[in-house]
Amino acid sequence: MRRLYCTAGAGMEELLAQEVRQKLCASQVEQIPGRVFFSTNAEPQTLTQLKSAERLFLLLHKAEPIALPNNPGKAAAVIKERVVGDPDIWKQTLLSWTAFQEELECRRDQGHKRKREEDEEESVTEADGSTHTVSSNTHLLEKQKEVGKESHLQTLSFRVSCRCSGVIARSDNPQRLSRIIGMAIKEQLGWKVDLREPVLEVNVYLSDDHCIVGIPLLKHPLASRSYMKHNGLRSTIAWAMTSLCPDELNNCVILDPMCGVGAVLLEAAQEYSNAVFLGMDTDGSQLQKAAENVKASGMEGRVQLLQSSALEIPLADGMVDAVLCDVPFGRKFSCSSDMTTALPLLLREMERVLRVGGHLVLLLSLQLSAQLKKIICTPEQEKHSKSLDTNSVHTEPSNAHKESTETHKTLLISSLQSQKKHRVSLGSTDAFIHTYTKMQTQTHSH
Missing domain, CATH: 3.30.2300.10 (THUMP superfamily)
Incomplete structure (x- = not known):
C-alpha cells in the first residue's frame, strides 16, 4: 500500500475523495483544502487515470x-x-x-520488452550439428x-x-x-x-x-490531458460537470449547445463509452479546434459537431437525455445581446430539447448563477406569480405587486427541479455547477 496525496482545485476536494474511493478502492482517505490523502495498492497506470486531481x-x-x-x-x-x-x-x-x-x-514499453526478452535467448549451432539455447546474462x-x-x-x-x-x-x-x-x-x-x-x-x-x-510521481499534471490539443475549460472542472450529473450517462444522447473546443464533451466521452455526443457552437474557429481535439482523442465516431446557435437548437422537443453546458462568463453572446440578457432564452431552449427525466448541468459565473432564481421556479411559485399577474389586470398594482409582476416576466421555467449546486474555483474567479432534472413538459409563459 502506497501512501499518496493529490492536489486539487478549490471545491474539487470532495469529488476527488469520492473518485479515489471508487476507482482506486482507496483507504484512509483524508481531505484538507487543496489536498486529498489516501492509501492504495492500485497500479500506476490506474493512478494516472484520476480525472479530478x-x-x-x-x-x-x-x-x-x-x-x-x-x-x-x-x-x-x-x-x-x-x-x-x-x-x-x-x-x-x-x-x-x-x-x-x-x-x-x-x-x-511492453511491446519492446517482449522483443528484448525474446532476444535474450540465442540458438547456437555446434560443429556436430546439434543446437542448444544460450541464455543471456540476465x-x-x-x-x-x-x-x-x-x-x-x-x-x-x-x-x-x-x-x-x-x-x-x-x-x-x-x-x-x-x-x-x-x-x-x-x-x-x-x-x-x-x-x-x-x-x-x-x-x-x-x-x-x-x-x-x-x-x-509524474512529470506532468494529471489535469493535462494528452487528447486536448487546444485547451478550453479546465479538464478537472469539465469532468466535475459530468460526475455531478445525478445519473450515469451511458446509452444516452448528450448535448453541449455551446461546446467551444469540446472540453466538456470529451471528458464525458472518456467516462461513458456507450453514449453519443453532440456539440454545437456559433464560432467556426472554435468548432475546428473541437474537431482536432475529437480526432486526437479517437472519438470521431461518437462526437458530432455542428455550427448552430444555442438560441435555436436544430433538434425536436425532448430529443436529448442530458445537456451539459459551460455558459460563457460575461462575453458577448451575439451582436445585440450579452449573456445576462440571453440566459433566459438559452435555458428555455435547453429545457425544450431535454426529455422528461433528463438532466441539465450548467457551469455559471456567480452573477449568472444568482440570475437563475429569476428564471427557474417551482410550480408553486409559478402559480403564485400567475395569480398576482391576473389580479393586476383588475386592480392598480401596489409597488409589491409591480415587483412580483416584473419578476413573473422572467420566471419562465417550472419544469426543472434543482438537484445540486457545487462551488468550484476557476483560478481567478469562482463559479457554480448547477444540476437540474426535468420533471415535466414545460408550458411556456408569454
Whole structure:
C-alpha cells in the first residue's frame, strides 16, 4: 500500500475523495483544502487515470505545523528535525518512487520488452550439428541494475519547491525556505542540489495547520490531458460537470449547445463509452479546434459537431437525455445581446430539447448563477406569480405587486427541479455547477 496525496482545485476536494474511493478502492482517505490523502495498492497506470486531481505525489510525511526561529542556524536545525526527519523514511520512499517509475516505463514499453526478452535467448549451432539455447546474462544484468540503483540513491540530484501560507508566509519567503530545506536534505542524505534538471523534486507545503512533504510521481499534471490539443475549460472542472450529473450517462444522447473546443464533451466521452455526443457552437474557429481535439482523442465516431446557435437548437422537443453546458462568463453572446440578457432564452431552449427525466448541468459565473432564481421556479411559485399577474389586470398594482409582476416576466421555467449546486474555483474567479432534472413538459409563459 502506497501512501499518496493529490492536489486539487478549490471545491474539487470532495469529488476527488469520492473518485479515489471508487476507482482506486482507496483507504484512509483524508481531505484538507487543496489536498486529498489516501492509501492504495492500485497500479500506476490506474493512478494516472484520476480525472479530478491536479498533481499526484508520494507522501513522505504529514506533520503538525512548524514555527521557525529567526536565527538561521536554529531554523536549519528545526527544519532538519521536523521537515527532513528520519533518513530511512526518505530512502524507503525513494525506493517506492523508483519502483513506480519502473512500472510506468514497463507499461509504456511492453511491446519492446517482449522483443528484448525474446532476444535474450540465442540458438547456437555446434560443429556436430546439434543446437542448444544460450541464455543471456540476465542475472548479471539484474545485479548490475541493483548496484546502479544503490549508487543512484547516493548521488541523486534534487531541488526543493516550497509553498507557504498563513503566519509562516508572512514571516518568511518560499525561496529562502527552499534553500534552507535543500541544504538540510543535502547534509542529511548526501544528495546533490540541481536547480535546473534534477532527477527528483521535493515539494514542501507549510501552513498554519500542516507541514507536508511529498515527491511528485509524474512529470506532468494529471489535469493535462494528452487528447486536448487546444485547451478550453479546465479538464478537472469539465469532468466535475459530468460526475455531478445525478445519473450515469451511458446509452444516452448528450448535448453541449455551446461546446467551444469540446472540453466538456470529451471528458464525458472518456467516462461513458456507450453514449453519443453532440456539440454545437456559433464560432467556426472554435468548432475546428473541437474537431482536432475529437480526432486526437479517437472519438470521431461518437462526437458530432455542428455550427448552430444555442438560441435555436436544430433538434425536436425532448430529443436529448442530458445537456451539459459551460455558459460563457460575461462575453458577448451575439451582436445585440450579452449573456445576462440571453440566459433566459438559452435555458428555455435547453429545457425544450431535454426529455422528461433528463438532466441539465450548467457551469455559471456567480452573477449568472444568482440570475437563475429569476428564471427557474417551482410550480408553486409559478402559480403564485400567475395569480398576482391576473389580479393586476383588475386592480392598480401596489409597488409589491409591480415587483412580483416584473419578476413573473422572467420566471419562465417550472419544469426543472434543482438537484445540486457545487462551488468550484476557476483560478481567478469562482463559479457554480448547477444540476437540474426535468420533471415535466414545460408550458411556456408569454
